[in-house]
Amino acid sequence: MLSNLWKRQAPQMVGIDIGSHEVKAILLGKTADGYKILSHAAVPVKKGAINDHDIRDADAVVECLRQIKRILPKSVKYAAVAVSGSAVMTKVIYMDASLSEEEMEAQIEIEADNLIPYSLDEVSIDFETLNVNSTDPSKVDVLLSACRTDNIDTRVDALDEVELETKVVDVEGYALGRAVELVLGQLPEGARQKAVAMVDIGANMTTFCVVESGETTFIREQAFGGELFTQSILSFYGMSYEQAEKAKIEGDLPRNYMFEVLSPFQTQLLQQIKRTLQIYCTSSGKDKVDYLVLCGGTSKLEGMANLLTNELGVHTIIADPFQGCLHADESVKNILQPSISKYMVACGLALRSYGQWRT
Numbered sequence: 472m473l474s475n476l477w478k479r480q481a482p483q484m485v486g487i488d489i490g491s492h493e494v495k496a497i498l499l500g501k502t503a504d505g506y507k508i509l510s511h512a513a514v515p516v517k518k519g520a521i522n523d524h525d526i527r528d529a530d531a532v533v534e535c536l537r538q539i540k541r542i543l544p545k546s547v548k549y550a551a552v553a554v555s556g557s558a559v560m561t562k563v564i565y566m567d568a569s570l571s572e573e574e575m576e577a578q579i580e581i582e583a584d585n586l587i588p589y590s591l592d593e594v595s596i597d598f599e600t601l602n603v604n605s606t607d608p609s610k611v612d613v614l615l616s617a618c619r620t621d622n623i624d625t626r627v628d629a630l631d632e633v634e635l636e637t638k639v640v641d642v643e644g645y646a647l648g649r650a651v652e653l654v655l656g657q658l659p660e661g662a663r664q665k666a667v668a669m670v671d672i673g674a675n676m677t678t679f680c681v682v683e684s685g686e687t688t689f690i691r692e693q694a695f696g697g698e699l700f701t702q703s704i705l706s707f708y709g710m711s712y713e714q715a716e717k718a719k720i721e722g723d724l725p726r727n728y729m730f731e732v733l734s735p736f737q738t739q740l741l742q743q744i745k746r747t748l749q750i751y752c753t754s755s756g757k758d759k760v761d762y763l764v765l766c767g768g769t770s771k772l773e774g775m776a777n778l779l780t781n782e783l784g785v786h787t788i789i790a791d792p793f794q795g796c797l798h799a800d801e802s803v804k805n806i807l808q809p810s811i812s813k814y815m816v817a818c819g820l821a822l823r824s825y826g827q828w829r830t
Contacts, residue, residue: 484821
């Protein structure tokens with residue numbers, strides 16, 4: 472069960488984000504005024520090894536993890552990883568506040584059997600008590616999560632291969648929501664009590680989560696990302712995939728590229744975000760979010776933050792936790808500053824080292 476992987480005051484864990492383009496790792500230490508990067512790594516993963524967040528080529532992923540393990544301090548033994556939100560079924564249920572954890576667990580199995588379209592032998596289940604129910608104080612809201620066990624096992628097995636013990640299996644959207652803590656210093660005072668939307672634009676997937684008063688209240692994933700941008704460059708200018716990736720990163724593109732490729736992609740991305748915001752507003756009863764924070768490898772596209780601010784009327788920034796409560800030695804900061812926004816899920820996973828967890 473997933474509950475065996477969560478709980479108690481956690482040991483120090485490296486956060487490992489297994490993406491379709493790169494495997495990223497961050498190790499954080501706690502400081503008096505935030506957190507400090509103790510170690511970091513990003514290793515490109517073979518194209519096709521990860522597809523729709525599923526590990527299709529375990530050997531390729533293990534090889535990436537081996538490279539990461541060599542970079543990490545030898546003392547690091549534990550890791551936190553995440554599964555895709557689309558692989559996880561969640562439901563908030565209501566239970567008597569007087570129930571013990573053992574009684575809750577027995578009740579959860581019954582609820583899970585009704586929620587999950589698979590045999591319970593094929594899934595891992597976890598639950599977390601949230602708050603006292605707003606309409607009935609004798610009840611508590613409990614978040615029930617279930618995931619196909621093979622989705623978890625492929626990640627745990629890959630980490631086992633490089634002698635890293637998986638202590639936490641999280642959900643990507645919740646890891647992203649936890650990373651809000653690192654960027655609150657970039658936002659106006661009082662942002663902690665507002666609705667902050669994190670938008671992680673990866674190679675093939677955009678993960679969207681809303682955090683309200685420290686709680687992640689909404690998660691959604693869209694099959695859309697920077698890979699489409701690369702494909703547009705590739706087809707428009709007759710480049711190979713490698714040439715298109717290099718040109719995208721280095722900005723070495725024809726003068727008309729902004730009009731021919733960048734602007735259409737930005738419009739598509741805007742529509743994806745706008746649609747997701749509408750779904751959030753419909754489900755929450757709110758008119759809009761208060762702030763948008765862009766992160767992920769595609770977040771720093773020229774003019775994207777300004778476009779979203781103007782088109783959506785929502786204050787939008789690109790995540791830079793170095794302006795928040797994340798610190799690093801100057802040499803590390805200089806290396807990471809241009810790309811730190813792509814580490815937000817890994818940071819959210821690493822932050823599990825400093826929270827309570829069940830045994």
